[in-house]
Amino acid sequence: KQEVTQIPAALSVPEGENLVLNCSFTDSAIYNLQWFRQDPGKGLTSLLLIQSSQREQTSGRLNASLDKSSGRSTLYIAASQPGDSATYLCAVKANTDKLIFGTGTRLQVFP
Amino acid sequence: EAEVAQSPRYKITEKSQAVAFWCDPISGHATLYWYRQILGQGPELLVQFQDESVVDDSQLPKDRFSAERLKGVDSTLKIQPAELGDSAMYLCASTLSRGSGELFFGEGSRLTVL
Numbered sequence: 001k002q003e004v005t006q007i008p009a010a011l012s013v014p015e016g017e018n019l020v021l022n023c024s025f026t027d028s029a030i031y032n033l034q035w036f037r038q039d040p041g042k043g044l045t046s047l048l049l050i051q052s053s054q055r056e057q058t059s060g061r062l063n064a065s066l067d068k069s070s071g072r073s074t075l076y077i078a079a080s081q082p083g084d085s086a087t088y089l090c091a092v093k094a095n096t097d098k099l100i101f102g103t104g105t106r107l108q109v110f111p
Numbered sequence: 112e113a114e115v116a117q118s119p120r121y122k123i124t125e126k127s128q129a130v131a132f133w134c135d136p137i138s139g140h141a142t143l144y145w146y147r148q149i150l151g152q153g154p155e156l157l158v159q160f161q162d163e164s165v166v167d168d169s170q171l172p173k174d175r176f177s178a179e180r181l182k183g184v185d186s187t188l189k190i191q192p193a194e195l196g197d198s199a200m201y202l203c204a205s206t207l208s209r210g211s212g213e214l215f216f217g218e219g220s221r222l223t224v225l
Contacts, residue, residue, distance in 0.1 A: 004153070031210050043117075043202055044154070044216040089153055097209050098167060099144070101153030 002027045002094050006102035013080055013109055021075040021105045023090035028068045031093040035064050035075050038087045038104070047088075048075070080109045113137040115217035117203050123223045129191035132220045135184070136205030142166075144214070145178055145188050146202040154202055160186060161209065193224045 003026045013019055023033070032051045036044040048057045048064040050073070056065040063076040073090060087104040094100060116135040124130050136143050141162050146154035157176065159167040162183035171178065175194070180186040190197055200219045206212035 032213075034214065036216070041200075041221065043115075043218040044204075046213060046215060049213045091153075091214075093210075093214075096167070097142075098156055098159065099204075099214055101155070103151070103153045 002092060002100050004090060004092055004100050004102040006090060006105050008105060010106040015080060015082060015109055015111050017080050018078050019080055021088050023073040023102055025071045025092045028071055029095050033066055033073050033090060033092050036089045038089060082109050082111055085109050115203055115205055115215055117217035117220050119220055120218060121221045124193050125225050126195055127192040130193050130222060132188045132201050134186045134203030134217060137215055140205035140207050142206045142209055143180060143186050144204040146204065148200040148202055195224050198222055198224045
């Protein structure tokens with residue numbers, strides 16, 4: 001059974017810092033991995049999608065990597081800003097076509 | 112920009128009442144998902160549709176929950192009767208294709224059961 005774990009559960013950093021969020025999964029048989037952002041009380045916004053054949057994806061200040069063999073992904077946020085404060089969720093799409101989520105990392109960036 | 116539409120955004124109901132949530136996926140998206148997210152946790156799949164057919168409802172509490180997508184476009188999720196433990200965010204998502212497709216989520220429907 002696929003399990004997704006995110007570390008740390010919460011993170012508080014000063015503005016301007018570069019930071020890394022971690023995601024690990026137990027079964028490497030995945031279609032893709034997706035990173036989402038969720039603001040309090042809101043839905044999920046897709047940030048980056050990495051297909052199983054890819055190693056990384058970049059969008060602006062965000063870079064996500066995927067190492068299928070070790071069951072790991074990282075989300076790198078460069079030059080963090082207070083507007084980046086949110087919960088970040090990773091999810092893997094299993095070969096059952098089901099998206100399985102981690103419990104998220106709650107990020108606070110203070111001025 | 113195309114969006115997944117959900118309503119209502121908020122619903123407060125009393126235990127044992129019936130509630131219903133509606134979702135309209137992005138136009139052309141054949142696969143539709145309903146997820147439930149309890150506060151502080153990641154979303155968990157309730158039901159997945161491919162067009163009008165249920166692909167996976169293994170985690171749907173079928174004694175009280177039902178879902179339909181009659182014409183393969185919009186979908187309704189119903190709870191009857193609601194219980195205190197059903198208080199959660201109900202999220203709808205859609206994707207253009209199964210397999211490697213990217214999922215897009217709506218804003219969710221927040222349910223509070225008193």
